[in-house]
Amino acid sequence: MPAKSMRSLLIITLAFLIQSCSSQGVDGVYAGVTTSIGAMGSGMLRDDVTILFRKDGTFTEKLKEADWKTRVDGKYVKKGSELELSYDGREKKKTFKLNGNGTLQTHSGHILVKMEDSKITPGNYRFTYASSSGGMGTGTDYIGASGGQNIYFDGKGSFTRDGYGGVVIAGEGVGGGTNRKDPETGGTYTLKDGVLTMKEKDGKTETHSFFINTSGKTVMAVLDGKIFFRESDEEVAEKKRKKEEKETGTASFSAAELAGKIREAHGADAIDAIRTVKVKAKMNDLDIVAYTDYGRLWTRTEIFRDGKLLAVEQLEGDKGWSWTAGKKSDLDAARVRQMKSTFNSGLALLQSSRITKLRAGKVEALRNGYSISYNADGVDHVLTTNDKFMVVEEQKMVNNSTSEVRSSDFREVAGARLAFTEKQSDGKNNATIKITDYGVNAVNADAWKEVTK
Numbered sequence: 001m002p003a004k005s006m007r008s009l010l011i012i013t014l015a016f017l018i019q020s021c022s023s024q025g026v027d028g029v030y031a032g033v034t035t036s037i038g039a040m041g042s043g044m045l046r047d048d049v050t051i052l053f054r055k056d057g058t059f060t061e062k063l064k065e066a067d068w069k070t071r072v073d074g075k076y077v078k079k080g081s082e083l084e085l086s087y088d089g090r091e092k093k094k095t096f097k098l099n100g101n102g103t104l105q106t107h108s109g110h111i112l113v114k115m116e117d118s119k120i121t122p123g124n125y126r127f128t129y130a131s132s133s134g135g136m137g138t139g140t141d142y143i144g145a146s147g148g149q150n151i152y153f154d155g156k157g158s159f160t161r162d163g164y165g166g167v168v169i170a171g172e173g174v175g176g177g178t179n180r181k182d183p184e185t186g187g188t189y190t191l192k193d194g195v196l197t198m199k200e201k202d203g204k205t206e207t208h209s210f211f212i213n214t215s216g217k218t219v220m221a222v223l224d225g226k227i228f229f230r231e232s233d234e235e236v237a238e239k240k241r242k243k244e245e246k247e248t249g250t251a252s253f254s255a256a257e258l259a260g261k262i263r264e265a266h267g268a269d270a271i272d273a274i275r276t277v278k279v280k281a282k283m284n285d286l287d288i289v290a291y292t293d294y295g296r297l298w299t300r301t302e303i304f305r306d307g308k309l310l311a312v313e314q315l316e317g318d319k320g321w322s323w324t325a326g327k328k329s330d331l332d333a334a335r336v337r338q339m340k341s342t343f344n345s346g347l348a349l350l351q352s353s354r355i356t357k358l359r360a361g362k363v364e365a366l367r368n369g370y371s372i373s374y375n376a377d378g379v380d381h382v383l384t385t386n387d388k389f390m391v392v393e394e395q396k397m398v399n400n401s402t403s404e405v406r407s408s409d410f411r412e413v414a415g416a417r418l419a420f421t422e423k424q425s426d427g428k429n430n431a432t433i434k435i436t437d438y439g440v441n442a443v444n445a446d447a448w449k450e451v452t453k
Contacts, residue, residue, distance in 0.1 A: 029051070030050070031220070034110040048225060051085075057076060057077070058074070059073060059085060063222065069194075075088075082096065083096040115212060118214075120221070121219050123152070124152045124236055125221055131144070131145050149164075150162055150163070153189065161184070162181070166178060245365040251363040252365075253363055256359040262391060266416060270414060271350050273441075275293070275294060278438070279435055280439075285306075287305070288303055291448070299314070312324075312451050313339075315339040315340065320339065338399060341376070358383070369387050369392070370389075379397065392408065394407075413438045414440040418435075420436075421434055421435070
């Protein structure tokens with residue numbers, strides 16, 4: 001064979017081998033979280049995918065096993081822009097896409113990033129899990145389990161950790177569950193060649209596989225194949241603040257600070273942009289249309305049944321009127337005062353022109369949120385938030401009568417977070433209002449027309 005042909009054959013053969021079998025740039029530990037939908041609508045379930053690829057073309061997914069450094073679960077082959085995994089003793093195969101940025105991508109679009117064997121960034125690392133089986137449509141009882149673990153590394157060789165978990169069982173004639181919280185323990189640690197050695201204060205020693213990735217916004221670590229995420233400094237500070245509040249019963253926020261957080265949670269500047277709003281809602285068999293002009297302090301409520309107008313009530317600043325069954329009458333002073341108080345609560349209160357009243361209030365830390373007591377125009381109010389600073393309850397004392405509104409089902413409307421369900425009570429009557437639509441800045445002059453029927 002001519003020398004030129006021999007060289008060509010060698011080049012072709014070499015290129016084929018490189019394309020088909022090369023593992024260059026793929027060796028190392030790759031990890032990522034995939035999700036799936038749980039049983040009985042239990043939410044999204046997570047599955048941690050961790051794989052160690054070796055330069056000799058073998059891999060293992062069992063990083064929790066003691067022999068993870070030498071264990072072989074199968075072989076992998078790089079084919080163009082894909083990585084194909086074949087499992088020993090099984091017909092199972094798995095394929096990943098090789099992305100240009102060095103990550104691997106599953107067929108469902110989840111991303112695996114390359115982990116490194118480097119020093120541990122100080123901070124608290126959290127692992128959470130959830131799983132479920134049985135339930136609706138399966139013929140078996142639903143069983144769900146969830147929990148997690150926290151490990152704090154100080155970056156100087158010391159650690160603390162704790163854990164928690166729970167199980168829920170539900171089915172025909174069956175219901176219940178259990179919860180646990182592991183006590184906090186601690187000790188010292190060392191990390192070398194992907195092996196994390198943890199020695200408890202009582203002398204007990206453990207070894208784990210450990211790799212870390214610090215290239216993203218959130219630091220990610222893999223311990224025995226389980227993926228931990230490092231909490232941000234802000235998250236750590238927030239946990240510390242809540243713990244101190246729980247222990248002392250005293251809010252760490254001033255009323256002004258809490259008012260700002262509430263306003264931010266509900267949309268901040270987007271709230272100021274709402275000058276008028278038209279709300280459509282349902283209450284039992286009644287249809288409700290309400291109009292509000294925040295600048296003029298005007299509000300109007302219309303009530304319909306089967307398309308027929310039954311009643312109208314309209315506030316025009318310091319006066320107003322009502323119409324029922326063809327009869328119109330002026331609102332008395334007590335009703336005007338009650339209706340005007342709505343401009344010192346709800347969405348109106350969070351506008352920058354009125355929130356100063358909230359900033360002067362008194363704050364109390366609750367188990368799952370906060371309350372602010374404040375007075376506006378002689379009316380006492382109490383506003384309650386959840387731990388996300390969303391307003392979930394408002395109470396006020398007007399005309400020696402207490403009324404309450406509980407809000408839920410918050411959705412974004414024109415950049416603001418507004419409730420689509422309200423449960424209202426005046427101490428005697430209760431009503432559930434289901435809001436179907438918000439028309440932001442959609443109120444025109446026709447909304448305030450006289451009733452001629």
